[in-house]
Amino acid sequence: MWDVLWRRSRPSPATGENRRALHTVRSQGCLSSRPVILKALFGLALLVLFPFPLARAESTWPMQPGIFNSSEKPYRLSREKLTRLSASLERVTGWRGIHFEHDAWLCLKEARLTTTGSPTARAIILKALQETILILEDHSRSLDVAFAAIRREATLQMASGAYLPVFSLRVDFEDFRHLRGHSEALAAFDLGLVLLHELVHAAFDRRDPPGPxxxxxxxxxxxxVNEVRMELDLPLRTHYHSEHVIPSLLSDLSFGRLRFERVTWREGKPRRAIYFVQWPKPFVSH
Structure with missing residues (x-):
């Protein structure tokens, strides 16, 4: 078990051996002895599989998978924000009793399943808890984070020899206060669902669509995440990049906007319902 107030340091890359192995391959060519070739190929495989700094188990990262509050004072989530985050995750998962033990790590030991919630959301969180190390950071009022963003920091080598990826998950809580729109769209883009998007990046290694x-x-x-929305009877997000909206030619203020849709039935005929959520561009860097 790691200390509640563990301190994070940037692990120095343990890639010297990998670089030496690659250098051996390049300098000795195809005439190298078999053990040297095998060692070099192993080093190359490590670089391909783990292109991030390797940290051994004695580093100051948490020594187990899970979702943790940052230990760095500027980025540590307050109890109020942890409670807000837990409540939002309860809504999307249907678990009651989600909390952060000692304000330090996400705990499900008291969670009780209700008749609501999304099975897909529960599966996403369980996979993240079991297979990654995620450090939550408070980046409220940041110009670099829009709602939430995730970054891979390192790959942790455990004492058992297994590897775990380490991520920092940065959340700008203030951005959510600027959201306006249809209640259905606001529910489909709340804190818990935005967090799930970032967890999918980490646990499933999925990507956002590039460019246009x-x-x-x-x-x-x-x-x-749209599967989660379907299970919660919420409209689905139709695009990744926000639309740029200017209310009028005389307006100095522009907005970012996301569109959500779902099919409803009226008098036996399908009808596409469209919902929007938007925010003032100067206040959210998206």
Whole structure:
């Protein structure tokens, strides 16, 4: 068990041996002895599989998978924000009793399943808890984070020899206060669902659509989060990149906007219902 107030340091890359192995291959060529070749190929495989800094188990990262509050004071989530996050995750998963033990790590030991919630959301969270190390960071009022963003920091080598990826998950809580729109769209883009999007990046290694494609494609992550929305009877996100909206030619203020849709039935005929959520561009960097 790791200390509640563990301190994070950037692990120095343990890639010297890998680089030496690659250098051996390049310098000795095809005439190298078999053991040297095998060692070099192993080093190359490590670089391909783990292109991030390797940290051994004695580093100051948490020594087990899970979702943790940052230990760095500027980025540590307050109890109020942890409670807000837990409540949002309860809504999407249907678990009651989600909390952060000692304000430090996400705990499900007291969680009780209700008749509501999304099975897909529960599966996403369980996979993240079991297969990754995620450090939550508070980046409220940040110009670099829009709602939430995730970054891979390192690959942790456990004492058993297994490897775990380490991610920082940065959340700008203030951005959510600027959201306006249809109640259905606001429910489909709340804190818990935005967090799930980032967890899908980490646990499932899915990607957002690149470039212009994101204007009409929600992407791999949102495809899975849309399954959660379907199970919660919420409208589905139709695109990844936000639309740029200017209310009028005389307006100095522009908005970012996301569109959500679902099919409803009226008098036996299908009807596409469209919902929007938007935010003022100067206040959210998206």
């Amino acid at each position: 494609r994101g204007t009409s494609d929600p992407g791999e992550c949102e495809a899975l």
